[in-house]
Amino acid sequence: MPDCPAQFISAPASGQGKTTITAGLARHHRRQGRRVRVFKTGPDFLDPMILERASGAPVLSLDLWMVGESACRELLAQAAQQADLILIEGVMGLYDGTPSSADLAAAFGVPVVAVISAKAMAQTFGAVAFGLAHYRADVPVRGVFANRVGSTRHARMLEEALPPELKWMGSIASTADIELPDRHLGLHQAAEIADLDRRLERAADALASTPLAELPPTVRFLPSSSSSKSAAPLPRLLDGAHIAVARDAAFSFIYPANLALLDALGARVSFFSPLADEPVPDAATALYLPGGYPELHAAALARHARAAASVRAHAAAGKPVFAECGGMLYLLDSLTTTDGTTTPMLGLLPGQVRMQTRFAALGMQQLDGPLGTLTGHTFHYSHVSTPLTPVLHATRAQSEAAGEAVYRCGSIVATYMHSYWPSNPAFTAALFHGNAF
Structure with a gap:
C-alpha cells in the first residue's frame, strides 16, 4: 500500500525559515540512509533547487489549482511507493492564498509542523501557535518548531508558552552559516551558493537532536480513479x-x-x-x-x-x-x-x-x-x-x-x-x- 511517513512544513508567514528547516531535515534523513522525497507547495523554482540538493531527488510542485488535486494525489501516491519519507514545504503562511497550504494539507491528511521565527518574541509565540492550530478544525497541525532562538532560556520560555495539545518540535538558533541568502525573486539559486552543502550539513546537525528529526506519522496516499486514468501513457x-x-x-x-x-x-x-x-x-x-x-x-x-x-x-x-x-x-x-x-x-x-x-x-x-x-x-x-x-x-x-x-x-x-x-x-x-x- 502507498503508506509513507509524511510531514508538512509551514509557517505563519514568508521569511520564517521554512526552506532552511525543510532542507536541513531532508539532509538529516538522507544521511540516515532514507529515501527522501520533497515537494514544494505552489509555483516556485528557487526553493526546489535548494531542496533537491538537500534530498538528492527532483522536487515537484503540489498545488490544488495549478497542478490539480487529482494530479497532486497521483504524485504523492507515486512518491509513497518509492520513498521512506515525504516532506512538503508550504508557501507563504499556512492559510495564505486560495488554495492555501492549509487546503493542501487538509486534502491529503498530512500533519503540519509550523516553523515560527521567534526572534524578538516571547510568550506571544504560544498565541501564534494556538491560532495556527485552531483557525481551522480540518487542518492537522501537529506541532511547532521555533526558528532563530536566542538562547536555551529563550527556547524554554517558548516551549512553556505552547498550549498543551501542541507538540514542541524543538528549536534552532539564528546563525549566519545556516541561513540561506535571498534577493528580489526569492532565495539565491542553489548553484550560486558556494557553501550550500556546508550550510545544509550544519542545518542537519542542528536539527538531528530535536523532536522534529523523528520520523513523522505514516499517511496513506491513495491515487484517485481519475488520476489513475491520467497516468496512462500519453x-x-x-x-x-x-x-x-x-x-x-x-x-x-x-x-x-x-x-x-x-x-x-x-x-x-x-x-x-x-x-x-x-x-x-x-x-x-x-x-x-x-x-x-x-x-x-x-x-x-x-x-x-x-x-x-x-x-x-x-x-x-x-x-x-x-x-x-x-x-x-x-x-x-x-x-x-x-x-x-x-x-x-x-x-x-x-x-x-x-x-x-x-x-x-x-x-x-x-x-x-x-x-x-x-x-x-x-x-x-x-x-x-x-x-x-x-x-x-x-x-x-x-x-x-x-x-x-x-x-x-x-x-x-x-x-x-x-x-x-x-x-x-x-x-x-x-x-x-x-x-x-
Missing part, C-alpha cells in the same frame, strides 16, 4: 521533435515536471547555455527560453555573439521559439536595470524592458486556447513596452480580469506567464509545433 505528440532548452544561471526557472512531459510526449531534449556562449543545436526543431535572471547577466548575454547568432538563425528559419518571462526579455531590443544601465538584447521582439524595485505582477494565471486551458503563474519585477498586439491574454485564477499578454512575432511566442505543461499536454505540444494559436 500520446507521442512530439515524436521526432528535438527541443533545445536554455539552461544556466540566467535561464533556470524550469519545472522538472515540464521536462518530464516533453520526454513522455516523445521529444528529444537537449540543453545549451547562452551564458557560456553555447549555440542552439543545429538539429533543434524548437527552442525553449525559460525564465530566470537575464537582468543579472545582461552584459554577458550581450557579449556572447555565438549564442545570440544561433537564436537569431533558429528564429529566421521559422522554427518555433517559446519564451517565458526572462526568456522573453532576452529576445527584446534592450534591457534597462534599476540603476539605469541599458543593454542591447537580441532584437527579435520589438520593444524594451525596464527592471523595477517592486514586483509588477504576482499570482496564478491560465491561458485558454483552441486546445483548452494551460495553467501557470506570473511573478516579475519588470515592465515591457512593445508595439506588438497580443494574440491572447491570460486570465487570473480568482477572477476573469486580464492577465499576462501573449505575443507572437513570426515563429516566436512569448509571455511573462510561466506555464505548468502537464496541465495540458496537447497545448504544450502545439507550442513546440508552432500551431498553438
Whole structure:
C-alpha cells in the first residue's frame, strides 16, 4: 500500500525559515540512509533547487489549482511507493492564498509542523501557535518548531508558552552559516551558493537532536480513479521533435515536471547555455527560453555573439521559439536595470524592458486556447513596452480580469506567464509545433 511517513512544513508567514528547516531535515534523513522525497507547495523554482540538493531527488510542485488535486494525489501516491519519507514545504503562511497550504494539507491528511521565527518574541509565540492550530478544525497541525532562538532560556520560555495539545518540535538558533541568502525573486539559486552543502550539513546537525528529526506519522496516499486514468501513457505528440532548452544561471526557472512531459510526449531534449556562449543545436526543431535572471547577466548575454547568432538563425528559419518571462526579455531590443544601465538584447521582439524595485505582477494565471486551458503563474519585477498586439491574454485564477499578454512575432511566442505543461499536454505540444494559436 502507498503508506509513507509524511510531514508538512509551514509557517505563519514568508521569511520564517521554512526552506532552511525543510532542507536541513531532508539532509538529516538522507544521511540516515532514507529515501527522501520533497515537494514544494505552489509555483516556485528557487526553493526546489535548494531542496533537491538537500534530498538528492527532483522536487515537484503540489498545488490544488495549478497542478490539480487529482494530479497532486497521483504524485504523492507515486512518491509513497518509492520513498521512506515525504516532506512538503508550504508557501507563504499556512492559510495564505486560495488554495492555501492549509487546503493542501487538509486534502491529503498530512500533519503540519509550523516553523515560527521567534526572534524578538516571547510568550506571544504560544498565541501564534494556538491560532495556527485552531483557525481551522480540518487542518492537522501537529506541532511547532521555533526558528532563530536566542538562547536555551529563550527556547524554554517558548516551549512553556505552547498550549498543551501542541507538540514542541524543538528549536534552532539564528546563525549566519545556516541561513540561506535571498534577493528580489526569492532565495539565491542553489548553484550560486558556494557553501550550500556546508550550510545544509550544519542545518542537519542542528536539527538531528530535536523532536522534529523523528520520523513523522505514516499517511496513506491513495491515487484517485481519475488520476489513475491520467497516468496512462500519453500520446507521442512530439515524436521526432528535438527541443533545445536554455539552461544556466540566467535561464533556470524550469519545472522538472515540464521536462518530464516533453520526454513522455516523445521529444528529444537537449540543453545549451547562452551564458557560456553555447549555440542552439543545429538539429533543434524548437527552442525553449525559460525564465530566470537575464537582468543579472545582461552584459554577458550581450557579449556572447555565438549564442545570440544561433537564436537569431533558429528564429529566421521559422522554427518555433517559446519564451517565458526572462526568456522573453532576452529576445527584446534592450534591457534597462534599476540603476539605469541599458543593454542591447537580441532584437527579435520589438520593444524594451525596464527592471523595477517592486514586483509588477504576482499570482496564478491560465491561458485558454483552441486546445483548452494551460495553467501557470506570473511573478516579475519588470515592465515591457512593445508595439506588438497580443494574440491572447491570460486570465487570473480568482477572477476573469486580464492577465499576462501573449505575443507572437513570426515563429516566436512569448509571455511573462510561466506555464505548468502537464496541465495540458496537447497545448504544450502545439507550442513546440508552432500551431498553438
